[in-house]
Amino acid sequence: MEIFKSNKVYNFMGRRIPFLGLSSILFIASIVLLLVKGLNFGIDFAGGTIVQVKYEKAAPIPDIRDVLKTKPEYANAIISKFGSDKEVVIRLSGSSSDLSTDISDRIHKVLDPTGNFEIRRVDIVGPKVGGELREKGLMALSLSIFIILIYVSYRFEWRFAVASILALIHDITIALGAISLFSVEVNLDILAAILTILGYSLNDTIIVFDRIREGVQTSKETALKLIVNESVSRTLSRTTLTSLTTFFVVATLFAFGGEIIHGFAFTLLVGIIVGTYSSIFIAASFLVQLKFSIADFRAKEADKLKRQKEKEKLRAMYEKGTV
Structure with a gap:
């Protein structure tokens, strides 16, 4: 075509x-x-924690922000939609070493007043x-x-x-x-x-x-x-x-x-x-x-071809026993 x-x-x-x-x-x-x-x-390179949350209804993003601001360790969290209106992603600048040993349970308790939801994913990468x-x-x-x-x-x-x-x-x-x-x-x-x-x-x-x-x-x-x-x-x-x-x-x-x-x-x-x-x-x-330079390239190619032919000629003479 x-x-x-x-x-x-x-x-x-x-x-x-x-x-x-x-x-x-x-x-x-x-x-x-x-x-x-x-x-x-993202957290792959900067370090931090990502929590993906899915609500039964539309995610109340303003309520989520207000609730997280009440906790000093989550005050700088970034909340954004993830695909549908029911899912959000919460990005935290800290890792598990300074937040908690079980971030999923902590987040679940903090967000409990915002409605019915499930935590679908938690990704944690340390800054190092x-x-x-x-x-x-x-x-x-x-x-x-x-x-x-x-x-x-x-x-x-x-x-x-x-x-x-x-x-x-x-x-x-x-x-x-x-x-x-x-x-x-x-x-x-x-x-x-x-x-x-x-x-x-x-x-x-x-x-x-x-x-x-x-x-x-x-x-x-x-x-x-x-x-x-x-x-x-x-x-x-x-x-x-x-x-x-x-x-x-x-x-x-x-x-x-x-x-x-x-x-x-x-x-x-x-x-x-x-x-x-x-x-x-x-x-x-x-x-x-x-x-x-076309001229230089053609000269190099011609010289390469000449050397190749000379090698083939010597090989042929060697095989015939004349060298």
Whole structure:
């Protein structure tokens, strides 16, 4: 199935400056959001306690707040709806070490005047564990980017590697900016979504770069921009179809998956949109900006092919006993 004509070449590089300008605005805005507003770390990273409560009728949130304020240890609790009007989530900044040995019983006694309810979930993470998880999450993200840099450098050429890493940093930063803007709670699910975006975006970028390398090797063109335009145009239908398929699946999860995976699905939705955009308009633009040389690349490939033929010739002579 083709969405775009396979024989039509679109002038992506002719419009790379406006797209790079748009990306720069989004990137800087995301950095400002992260510096000013920051991320809303959940208990996985910040430590604390989450209590999920389900009422028989609509949850009386104002009454819950008033009751909790009467207890000093719960005075800073954050109460929010969870899915339906009958369920709420209570977030406490402390952990079990400073609240009680059985937080469920304590909360049940405190909330008893607010109506009939059941406590469905209690999650407790100590601040030390949360700090360790945050540190390991950042380490996992950094290690992933470093390994990607080595892999792409080995498979392609260092300018391809740098361009792909710049595109990944662009995608992750904008996704984190959206998370900050909409105050999405950052937990292990969000970290998994960010790592998924890394893999998804890199996969699209590698396919585009593979087609560019093929074009450099087979085309008679000497202008990189023309080869990039042709290569990106050839992968446009594939990239669009793959992204739309994934987008519809994740959008379904976001709409019907429930409150518990909203943050994960939202992060993936942003990542798919930004990753597809960067694969088409940004990654190859970085390659052009880094002044990738077609002549040098072809000379290296010709030299590599020459050495390979010499090795094959020596091997053949050795097998015949002439060496």
